[in-house]
Amino acid sequence: MDKVEDVSRGAWLIPRMQAFGTVGGTVGSGFESYARILHPLEADREDRSAPADEFGEHPVLESAAWRWSDVAARTGATVRADVPWRTVSGRDDETELRFDDGWRVGLPEEGWFDPRHLAALTEHLTRATTTPLDLVMALWDGWGDLNGSSTLVVGWQDSATLTATERSELDEYATHAAAEHRRAQDALVASLAGPRLELPFREYLLLAVTLPELADPTWMADARVGTYLDFGHTPQLLWPEDHAWVVATEVDADSTLVAGPRGLIADVLADDRFEAFEVSAVDDLA
Structure with missing residues (x-):
């Protein structure tokens, strides 16, 4: 999973983005059909x-x-x-x-499309593109564990009052841990430095991926973004190089949208592994 430096690969989506919160503002307008998959x-x-x-x-x-x-x-x-x-x-x-x-x-997950459901979806996506080995995955640039803004907090959980020695040891540990965390964050930011795809409402880091990779629901176990191995994010946007379809899981959304040809959407709606409904580009899901 390599970083895509040429963010112009996502420029085709910019004029397709409609009003924020609408289907067309999330997954793009101009497709034949759309489906909304409710997160379980x-x-x-x-x-x-x-x-x-x-x-x-x-x-x-x-x-x-x-x-x-x-x-x-x-x-x-x-x-x-x-x-x-x-x-x-x-x-x-x-x-x-x-x-x-x-x-x-519990509540439906927001900004997260379960890898098992994504794997099931790849069966339909594969039949609807000529470039299954050439996909772009877009991750929101605002995730704290990907943009260097995560914070380390060191605490003490005990009913007893700290002694002077214990307080000194805790302060020393906290100082050391904070310095290590900062170095790791700086290294992460450096490894992910570069241009971002700027869509009307979000900025994204782009990664190269294939449908066979995503067809394995355990793909995240070995996925690496820059120098960061253990990341827990599924795509905010996903599309093939032939632009046949787009899959979108907005950061604050509790459902995933699929846009593409009528045949693809019909297959998604007919798949009982999903709780899915047909929507239109102008539908407001805010």
Whole structure:
């Protein structure tokens, strides 16, 4: 996975970007069809008859991946193409949902398209491009672990008061750890230095990737960005060199958009591994 220095490879998207928060402003306009894939939900069924631990959590009896429609069946909401999560959950805050039968349901992930779902999507993407070995992946430049802005915090968790010796040892350790962290951050910034793709609402680091790579859901285990190996980001934008389609997972979005030919979108909508709906470029998902 190499850094793409020629950011003009993404210039074709600039005139396609419509209003912020719209489908066309996220994945680009001018395609035949569009699909919205809702991000699945992590759910656990708790044994609430058992005592809770120190964090207020009960033992977990089983775990499952839920769809938005599973939650809607309990809240009375209707899942439609442009539905926001707050309508499905019936909540304006960002807390888990807890149901009387013990199920606890988390929020849909934002800015993250599960590698397993991306791997499934590659089956359809491969058939819809002539350049499956020549793709560009765009990562948002604002992630703290990629732009050198992450902060190291050193603390002490103990009910006893620190002695003078312990305080001195902790201060010495904190100073050393902070210096090591700063050196690592400076090295990361240096390794990723270079131009960024500037779209109307975000700036992106570009990487070269292939569909066979993404077809393996464990690809992130060995992926390296510059000198940084252990990064946890899936693409914000992904497109092949022939520009046949674009996949977009906006940083603050809890769904992934696919734009491309009608056949591709029809395949995505028919794939029961996804909870997907057809949308249009002018739909507002903000």
